[in-house]
Amino acid sequence: MTIEKANTIDHEILTEITKKAKAxxxxxxxxxxxxSNNLTITQDYIKRNDVFKLVNNNIIVGYYSYFSEEEKSMKLDNLFVLPEYIGKGFGKYLMTDFLNRMKEIKIEKITLDSEPNAELFYSKMGFVKIGEFETSIKNRFMPIMEMNLI
Structure with missing residues (x-):
């Protein structure tokens, strides 16, 4: 299993992973x-953001992406694995890689907007809910979560 920088040619498989994981x-x-538009990873998105893919037996099974919000702060924009890999440690593997990468570059704070069903995962990884916002689905709220690394 390896984590590698995603290439623009990966956009279709990353979109497929995102849509299947959401479903x-x-x-x-x-x-x-x-x-659909929000779940689509474009070539331009990969060019503009840091995107890393998880490769298992030569198959891309997950990925994460992030961008800088402000000095010393990053936003984890996406972290998805194919459904057949959910609950088997692949998400934790991706998150651990992401957190190590953030520590290496001396990031102090990470924020994310969590899929409501993934809030427990992020909590177990050390994130704390600091707020929420209502989504396009009535009475569905996305947790806003944060982790301080200092």
Whole structure:
């Protein structure tokens, strides 16, 4: 298993991983179509952001991406694994790599907007809920989470 910098040619498989992982949580096909633009990873997105893919037996099974919010602060924008790898340590493997990368470059704070169903995962990894916002689905709230590294 390796984590490598994603290439622009990876955009379609990363989009597929994102959409399949989102569908894992039981959202309707109609809702997933509404979110299609937000769940699409473009070549331009890969050029503009830091994107790292998880490769297992020559297959991309997950990825994470992030960008700088302000000095010494990063936003974890995406962290997804294919549904058949959820609950098997692959997400934790990606998160550990991400956190080590942030420590190496002396980032002090990480924020993220969590999929509501993934809040427990992020909590177990050390993130704390600092707020929430309502999504396009009535009464569905996305937790805003934060981790201080100093």
């Amino acid at each position: 894992y949580w039981g959202y309707s096909d109609e809702q997933l179509v509404k979110w």
